[in-house]
Amino acid sequence: MDRRPRKKLRLGWDVGPQDLKDQIGMLCGQGVGEVTSLVSSGSPSDHASSSQYAKGVARYASPPWREDDKDGHYMFALGENLTSRYKIHSKMGEGTFGQVLECWDSERKEMVAIKIVRGIKKYREAAMIEIDMLQQLGKCDKNGSRCVQIRNWFDYRNHICIVFEKLGPSLYDFLRKNGFRSFPIDLVRDLAGQLLECVAFMHDLRLIHTDLKPENILLVSPEYIKVPDYKVSISPPKDGSFFRLLPKSSAIKVIDFGSTTYDHQDHRYVVSTRHYRAPEVILGLGWSYPCDIWSIGCIIVELCSGETLFQTHENLEHLAMMERVLGPLPQHMLRRADRHAEKFVRRGRLNWPEGATSRESIQAVWRLSRLQNLVMKHVDHSAGDLIDLLQGLLRYNPEERLTAREALRHPFFTRTCLLRS
Numbered sequence: 001m002d003r004r005p006r007k008k009l010r011l012g013w014d015v016g017p018q019d020l021k022d023q024i025g026m027l028c029g030q031g032v033g034e035v036t037s038l039v040s041s042g043s044p045s046d047h048a049s050s051s052q053y054a055k056g057v058a059r060y061a062s063p064p065w066r067e068d069d070k071d072g073h074y075m076f077a078l079g080e081n082l083t084s085r086y087k088i089h090s091k092m093g094e095g096t097f098g099q100v101l102e103c104w105d106s107e108r109k110e111m112v113a114i115k116i117v118r119g120i121k122k123y124r125e126a127a128m129i130e131i132d133m134l135q136q137l138g139k140c141d142k143n144g145s146r147c148v149q150i151r152n153w154f155d156y157r158n159h160i161c162i163v164f165e166k167l168g169p170s171l172y173d174f175l176r177k178n179g180f181r182s183f184p185i186d187l188v189r190d191l192a193g194q195l196l197e198c199v200a201f202m203h204d205l206r207l208i209h210t211d212l213k214p215e216n217i218l219l220v221s222p223e224y225i226k227v228p229d230y231k232v233s234i235s236p237p238k239d240g241s242f243f244r245l246l247p248k249s250s251a252i253k254v255i256d257f258g259s260t261t262y263d264h265q266d267h268r269y270v271v272s273t274r275h276y277r278a279p280e281v282i283l284g285l286g287w288s289y290p291c292d293i294w295s296i297g298c299i300i301v302e303l304c305s306g307e308t309l310f311q312t313h314e315n316l317e318h319l320a321m322m323e324r325v326l327g328p329l330p331q332h333m334l335r336r337a338d339r340h341a342e343k344f345v346r347r348g349r350l351n352w353p354e355g356a357t358s359r360e361s362i363q364a365v366w367r368l369s370r371l372q373n374l375v376m377k378h379v380d381h382s383a384g385d386l387i388d389l390l391q392g393l394l395r396y397n398p399e400e401r402l403t404a405r406e407a408l409r410h411p412f413f414t415r416t417c418l419l420r421s
Contacts, residue, residue: 065157072118073099074159083156086114086163095215097123097258098159102166105151112151113166119158126258127160133207133257134162140205146198148218148255167253168222171299172214174247175306181229181244182306185379185386190250191217192300193413198254199296200404203289206263210271210287211256212295214302220251263288275308279322279329280398282315284338290398293407297393301371304386305378316344317361320352322396324368330396385412 063080073094080088086103089111093100098117105112117127134150141147144165152163169177171191183191195217202209229244259271267287272278278294281287301309309325312318323329334345344351353362369377371394375387389412392402402410 068119068158072120072123074116074119074157076101082114082116082161083154086112097126097256103163105163108151111166113164115162115164116156117160117162124158124160127162130256130258130260131160131162133260136205136207137202137257141201144253146194146201146253147257148253164255167255168219168247170215171217171219171252171303174219174224174245175214175302178245180306182378183303184246185304185382187246187250188300188304188386189382189413191252191303192296193408194250194252195254195296195299196404196408199292200408202260203292203404207260208263208287208289209254209257209260209292211259211273211276212254212292212299213273213276214299215273216254216256217252217299218255219247219249220253221247221249223248274313274318275310277318278398279319279333279396282319283333283336283341283344285333285336288398289403290401293393293401293404294398296404296407297390300386300390300393301374305374309374312364314357314361315341316350316352316355317357317365319344319350320356320365321368323350323352324365325371325374326394326396333396382412382415385410385415388412 063077066075069075076082076088078088078090082088082101082103085107086105088101088103090102091099092102092113098115101114101116103112103114104110115127117123131150131153134147137147138144138150148167149165150162151165154161154163175181195212199209199212224245224247226243227246229242261267268284270277271281271287272291272295276295276298278287278291281291298309310318310321312321319329329350331348334348334350337345344355346354352365356362356365368374371390372387375390376383379386389402389407389410392410393407395401407413
């Protein structure tokens, strides 16, 4: 059964005077529990809301109509209204999907983050799927402790707008601001445990995120502290480089459910951002829950090293990097590669370095360290447990890869809990 939400009625914020009468009774935004209930039922309270809405249109003038930019992004100015309820305060970020704006919610009296999706059909459709997923997750995650919470959504000038609680920076942005210095191992353990808890929760609901990466994991709080960094080089540092930043709170939430899918849906297309993509996806073998687990393994390495594990933009080089770090790919997986990936295989093994596109590509692969050496380079204690955990998360065969629940029972997490108790 197709679980995607049906097409919703367009909401009439920018209607002409002749159309305003027809629009009375339609809210400019839907509450999370009211996605399929857009039109007033005719009760006295509904008529009161309609009257307030009509007054709001007059009081809070709509900003001038502007064409979207060439990529379909919404054009705006700071201080403008986004419907009568929200006022644009600042731009928080931009991505393939569109933009995220910090806005003041005049009804709840708080700052919120509004994701304004590009006015292009495929992104609008992905946004509606994301809304459906967020509602499903919200029903089961009552405390809102795992996934970002949706507050509201509306359709504004051909842009789906999703209103979220305002959170802190992404783990990627925090790493970048910190000069890509690695996190302490105890913080990595805390972050990894929360991420696995979230993914286990999703997998229990038969949902697969498919796009886990540091950019899609947000710290709940933006606050941080500065601590001495004893690993800096002996050369004269730039201002402040004798210190590194650490978040005051390690609480995180996962975001971006536009690519989330149910387990029973078609899994033959390519998923995940390149650097966090599992081998079964690259080889065209189909994918399921384990593709999320592979991504988590790559993320944990990045958090404890400060560097992307597989920094590549090409499939054969990516597979060669995997072999350099983790050992040879299983022949049974190479033999089953689909017609798009079979060119990467020759005589039962990866066609490398013969198939390399350049000498630089070969050198990029050879510069990589084995997983054990990479972890030992950055981790002072718990290295043995972390290496064993990562070997379970990054097993080539998805059927042998650890599940999220199994990973949470690994000594990397449980041994520390026993020491603390």
